[in-house]
Amino acid sequence: EADIYQTPRYLVIGTGKKITLECSQTMGHDKMYWYQQDPGMELHLIHYSYGVNSTEKGDLSSESTVSRIRTEHFPLTLESARPSHTSQYLCASRPGSSGNTIYFGEGSWLTVV
Amino acid sequence: AQTVTQSQPEMSVQEAETVTLSCTYDTSENNYYLFWYKQPPSRQMILVIRQEAYKQQNATENRFSVNFQKAAKSFSLKISDSQLGDTAMYFCAFATSGGGADGLTFGKGTHLIIQP
Numbered sequence: 602e603a604d605i606y607q608t609p610r611y612l613v614i615g616t617g618k619k620i621t622l623e624c625s626q627t628m629g630h631d632k633m634y635w636y637q638q639d640p641g642m643e644l645h646l647i648h649y650s651y652g653v654n655s656t657e658k659g660d661l662s663s664e665s666t667v668s669r670i671r672t673e674h675f676p677l678t679l680e681s682a683r684p685s686h687t688s689q690y691l692c693a694s695r696p697g698s699s700g701n702t703i704y705f706g707e708g709s710w711l712t713v714v
Numbered sequence: 715a716q717t718v719t720q721s722q723p724e725m726s727v728q729e730a731e732t733v734t735l736s737c738t739y740d741t742s743e744n745n746y747y748l749f750w751y752k753q754p755p756s757r758q759m760i761l762v763i764r765q766e767a768y769k770q771q772n773a774t775e776n777r778f779s780v781n782f783q784k785a786a787k788s789f790s791l792k793i794s795d796s797q798l799g800d801t802a803m804y805f806c807a808f809a810t811s812g813g814g815a816d817g818l819t820f821g822k823g824t825h826l827i828i829q830p
């Protein structure tokens with residue numbers, strides 16, 4: 602099993618609230634990712650990171666922001682949540698060198714009411 | 715840019731049957747990786763099988779095997795002796811080899827239902 606953890610797993614918050622979704626991995630992977638997935642739909646990359654102090658936007662535009670201060674930690678923040686942000690957010694990581702298997706966390710289900 | 719196409723939104727088979735999920739992709743790269751991921755109702759994405767494009771031999775993992783046709787850009791997944799626990803969304807995915815940090819490109823997924 603992959604050692605990548607996400608908290609919270611499920612969250613219901615009100616519109617306008619600030620929320621941070623936590624993601625940590627203990628595998629020492631350089632590359633980390635955030636995907637957004639609506640129920641029954643494909644995954645869309647919203648953020649990724651090459652390593653510490655590196656963050657990039659993905660294919661799908663998102664109002665969220667990320668930071669990478671430590672190798673193992675890649676939190677995602679929504680400054681002002683809206684109902685359109687309701688979705689599942691999947692964090693993932695992979696080794697920076699050999700091997701391209703991506704390992705996923707269990708996901709964070711966010712509902713904005 | 716790479717694209718991945720899964721043409722079967724949903725499939726349903728009886729337990730113990732063999733089922734094949736199709737996947738095609740489009741890329742100008744010569745070296746890359748292909749994956750099948752499984753997402754059970756509990757929602758955690760799990761790697762099923764992985765294929766390196768430079769390897770001609772098809773990957774096999776127990777009851778799971780692939781039919782990789784590089785020239786046709788086809789990467790189908792065969793599940794033998796299907797079990798109830800195989801019920802899940804299955805995603806085909808593509809990754810470039812080596813550099814770049816843009817992760818995987820996913821298909822839209824196939825919802826596989828194993829009937830008792």
